[in-house]
Amino acid sequence: MAGATPTTGIEVADPDPSWPLRYEDLAGRIRNALSWRALQLEHVGSTSVPGLAAKPVIDIDLTVADPERERDYIPALEAIGFQLVIREPWWHGHRALRHTEPLCNLHVFGFDSPELVRHRIFRDWLRGNAEERDRYAAAKHQAATEANAAGEHVMQYNARKQQVVREIYHRAFIASGLLETSP
Numbered sequence: 055m056a057g058a059t060p061t062t063g064i065e066v067a068d069p070d071p072s073w074p075l076r077y078e079d080l081a082g083r084i085r086n087a088l089s090w091r092a093l094q095l096e097h098v099g100s101t102s103v104p105g106l107a108a109k110p111v112i113d114i115d116l117t118v119a120d121p122e123r124e125r126d127y128i129p130a131l132e133a134i135g136f137q138l139v140i141r142e143p144w145w146h147g148h149r150a151l152r153h154t155e156p157l158c159n160l161h162v163f164g165f166d167s168p169e170l171v172r173h174r175i176f177r178d179w180l181r182g183n184a185e186e187r188d189r190y191a192a193a194k195h196q197a198a199t200e201a202n203a204a205g206e207h208v209m210q211y212n213a214r215k216q217q218v219v220r221e222i223y224h225r226a227f228i229a230s231g232l233l234e235t236s237p
Contacts, residue, residue, distance in 0.1 A: 121147035
């Protein structure tokens with residue numbers, strides 16, 4: 055993990071129909087490497103939403119029995135080109151690994167992490183709501199433009215679009231029955 059730093063020069067690319075194929079390729083490699091230890095794989099993030107502009111990086115959620123047991127999955131993932139870049143045991147056991155060809159962020163969580171459900175709800179909401187997808191795309195473009203102009207890194211780009219993300223989550227959670235509307 056030494057030397058892992060946030061990237062600058064945020065690129066938000068037009069939708070690319072090859073993104074799902076890149077996911078399938080990576081998912082196949084991960085399944086072959088981990089076998090039964092990969093409890094679930096999901097293509098999440100903007101590249102999983104047809105028609106949505108995105109940073110050209112495939113985001114994948116990998117569910118494992120216990121993310122703390124790194125010996126059960128990290129060596130096998132490293133053998134297929136992933137590198138551990140983030141370890142956040144306080145946040146649902148989250149680990150993140152990066153792959154460079156194709157570009158991928160692999161997020162590892164335990165089976166009981168609420169983030170897995172949140173990511174799928176967000177993805178599916180954007181897939182089913184073109185207006186929300188377009189609003190999010192506009193926020194992404196604006197955040198990238200402003201972050202790049204200021205020389206900021208990806209974490210600041212994420213912070214710039216956070217309000218729109220929270221608003222979309224709120225509407226998706228209400229529609230899913232996870233939140234109730236205010237009286």
